[in-house]
Amino acid sequence: MVYKIPDFELISQGAEARLYKGVYLGKLTVIKERFEKKYRHIELDLRLTKERIRAEVRAIVRAKLAGVSTPAIYLVDFRRRSIFMQYIENAIMLKTFIEQYVYKNNSAKNLIEKIMGKLGQIIVNLHLANIVHGDLTTSNILIKNVSEVISAEINLSDKLVLIDFGLARVESTAEDAAVDLFVLERSLMSAHAELPELFEIIYTNYKKFFSNKSRLKEIIIKYKDVKARGRKRTMIG
Amino acid sequence: MMVENCELENYTLELDALTNRQLSIYLYRNIQNIDELHKKLLNKELPCCIVKANLILDPFQIVIAANKAALNEKYGQMVARNLYTEIIYCLSISTNISQSLAAFGISKDTANVLVILIHDAQEKESMEKLVFDCIEGTRIPISRLSDFSDISLIKKTYKICNEESNIPSLLDSIVSRISEKI
Numbered sequence: 001m002v003y004k005i006p007d008f009e010l011i012s013q014g015a016e017a018r019l020y021k022g023v024y025l026g027k028l029t030v031i032k033e034r035f036e037k038k039y040r041h042i043e044l045d046l047r048l049t050k051e052r053i054r055a056e057v058r059a060i061v062r063a064k065l066a067g068v069s070t071p072a073i074y075l076v077d078f079r080r081r082s083i084f085m086q087y088i089e090n091a092i093m094l095k096t097f098i099e100q101y102v103y104k105n106n107s108a109k110n111l112i113e114k115i116m117g118k119l120g121q122i123i124v125n126l127h128l129a130n131i132v133h134g135d136l137t138t139s140n141i142l143i144k145n146v147s148e149v150i151s152a153e154i155n156l157s158d159k160l161v162l163i164d165f166g167l168a169r170v171e172s173t174a175e176d177a178a179v180d181l182f183v184l185e186r187s188l189m190s191a192h193a194e195l196p197e198l199f200e201i202i203y204t205n206y207k208k209f210f211s212n213k214s215r216l217k218e219i220i221i222k223y224k225d226v227k228a229r230g231r232k233r234t235m236i237g
Numbered sequence: 238m239m240v241e242n243c244e245l246e247n248y249t250l251e252l253d254a255l256t257n258r259q260l261s262i263y264l265y266r267n268i269q270n271i272d273e274l275h276k277k278l279l280n281k282e283l284p285c286c287i288v289k290a291n292l293i294l295d296p297f298q299i300v301i302a303a304n305k306a307a308l309n310e311k312y313g314q315m316v317a318r319n320l321y322t323e324i325i326y327c328l329s330i331s332t333n334i335s336q337s338l339a340a341f342g343i344s345k346d347t348a349n350v351l352v353i354l355i356h357d358a359q360e361k362e363s364m365e366k367l368v369f370d371c372i373e374g375t376r377i378p379i380s381r382l383s384d385f386s387d388i389s390l391i392k393k394t395y396k397i398c399n400e401e402s403n404i405p406s407l408l409d410s411i412v413s414r415i416s417e418k419i
Contacts, residue, residue, distance in 0.1 A: 006254055025300050026250055054419065061417045064410055067399050072409035073416040074301060079312060086409065158406065
């Protein structure tokens, strides 16, 4: 880090950013640092980093205001190229949950249907607010208090937390929403090939809860297009 | 890292290590000399920040704004002219200093307030004495803050319309809103 923060430990290293975990202002905190890219011109690098930090924070906060659980933002610091945000406690990746609990447990079918259904509703809330996540995978969805989720009939909406809005966009188009769904479908197929029905449950609930039906129709048409040709548009990026 | 003291009326916390400073917050009710305090703040005779208690849901809301203000000072990028006004500016989602002051700062009819000090580890006591001596009102435990928080006004001020949100998630939304203004 440019300025070292005492007692923070590196928990993850990606191509764009590093994540550190520690205590900040009395709270368990994750620092997401978008480190310098040495091969880029220094001013361009800083400008891109600022833009991306700003876009990520905006998407996290908009999603939160749209009723989707996301980490709280504690500080945005361009000098340290970092977002300081809430560490989600007692949570595991949805991917891990499915692998460890659902594969081994036939009676988990109801539960997984409930969770995937809720996930469909959460994505609806995002998309109705014109936000796309950009990288919906079961690694970017956390599930909180797993033992409670398993044992009790509880409201799941605040148990599923969306993280990593690094590729998110606000003010998105129907095409963006369709790509969001497609990325999720592909990631479910590769990460959870043993459970081929997962996406169908999400998609059914998505269609059911998407209140703006004309918008939904647009998204469905685009989704079929995207599915036929893959994620990338021809000619453009 | 946290130096929060559980004594009845003490809320002190270390801000970002870069700033080398601490934050202390005190809750007062039934302020009798609000005009005088206002005047002293304007004349910079009172080294503290005073905000309306009804717009604050939780001390952590102040912590986030004050931490940001102290870093802005450290980085030489304050928007307001002094640190204590900067805290009020940071508390608000408006990018207009006068609007921020009008919303969160004290006015003639304010009775219940939070007093905010930013200090080094050594200067706390002397600053406390200076500020406490000027305030005519009853100091009460910060844990009573929720008695004064006006939740619907807070939601309106921070433009949070999500109806189902409970208190912890409302606090998360508020601090995220504060941090978002960059």
